[in-house]
């Protein structure tokens with residue numbers, strides 16, 4: 001009996017994990033540059049946290065959550081996104097407050113029951129940031145720039161920002177009304193999901209990806225037409241900052257994003273090489289969420305990057321972000337391999353191996369009783385820079401051959417000189 005991974009999940013195997021490590025390292029580096037600190041929350045939360053924050057009528061809550069009861073009958077849900085858990089954690093631990101700017105980042109798996117396809121998994125990964133405490137439009141711009149700098153650090157090119165304002169609790173009802181009036185005449189031509197959305201939350205119609213709905217979505221009234229003064233000024237300032245910073249952006253009035261908590265700015269970052277519907281990252285402002293989840297009114301802004309999408313681009317040879325053939329896996333994985341022949345040599349080899357490791361030098365040896373030739377092959381595959389070959393004669397001489405695997409040079413090197421000579 002063999003088992004398979006659950007549908008929509010993937011093993012990240014050693015041949016690929018180096019790409020993930022590269023991305024995670026870039027995230028930590030760039031987040032630190034902007035003074036963000038990491039937060040790690042549980043994989044599951046109480047279901048209500050998500051129904052309350054993301055919105056009951058969204059696709060995520062309606063169709064995509066992994067919800068289950070624990071043994072005491074509590075309803076729990078595997079996190080489908082990380083903003084609500086971060087807000088929950090901040091409130092529970094008093095991390096946000098007046099006169100305090102709180103900048104947090106996270107990297108980790110999220111879960112949504114969606115139809116698996118390229119770049120979309122049921123367990124997927126996001127890296128993102130959340131900033132609490134300021135409604136300064138410059139912060140919206142900074143978050144967008146951070147997002148762009150991170151993606152270009154990873155190697156993505158030709159990035160463009162799609163940006164919109166979805167308004168606030170003051171001006172959104174007017175937009176909702178305007179949109180409903182427009183949809184009333186057209187909804188019968190749209191998909192079944194949209195007809196349901198029309199009744200529950202007409203704004204969600206704009207999220208629809210069905211081809212037959214697109215022309216009605218394109219002609220729908222834009223949220224920018226009914227923004228209140230405050231939202232309008234905020235948006236003008238955000239794009240003003242982006243202009244000043246020479247950021248390439250496009251105002252996209254259909255960009256509402258699939259969650260209810262967004263207010264004012266929403267944005268997505270697309271790689272123009274990938275074409276439409278290929279956002280690698282998205283986010284926006286959510287000035288009402290902290291209060292909605294029981295805290296004091298606190299403005300906030302954030303984004304999340306879909307790491308599977310980024311990986312898909314990175315590993316596609318078309319974009320030439322990684323070296324062809326991905327040989328990078330083997331490069332310098334270990335510095336030195338101790339090849340040993342015989343029991344006595346194994347003992348001495350192991351002593352040296354541990355001495356190397358205690359000096360911070362990555363090293364390895366054979367545990368399968370392989371021939372010397374086979375050990376050399378293993379060392380080569382591990383990307384060893386050197387192999388030190390120890391047998392009975394070498395023990396007598398207290399000296400052995402040190403082979404440089406790159407140049408194939410060999411030299412005699414005594415046991416006690418080895419580490420000094422290698423400067424390790």
Ligand SMILES: [Zn+2]
Pocket residue numbers: 167168169170171172227228229230231232
């Ligand atoms: Zn407004």
Ligand SMILES: [Zn+2]
Pocket residue numbers: 190191192193194208209210213
């Ligand atoms: Zn539709």
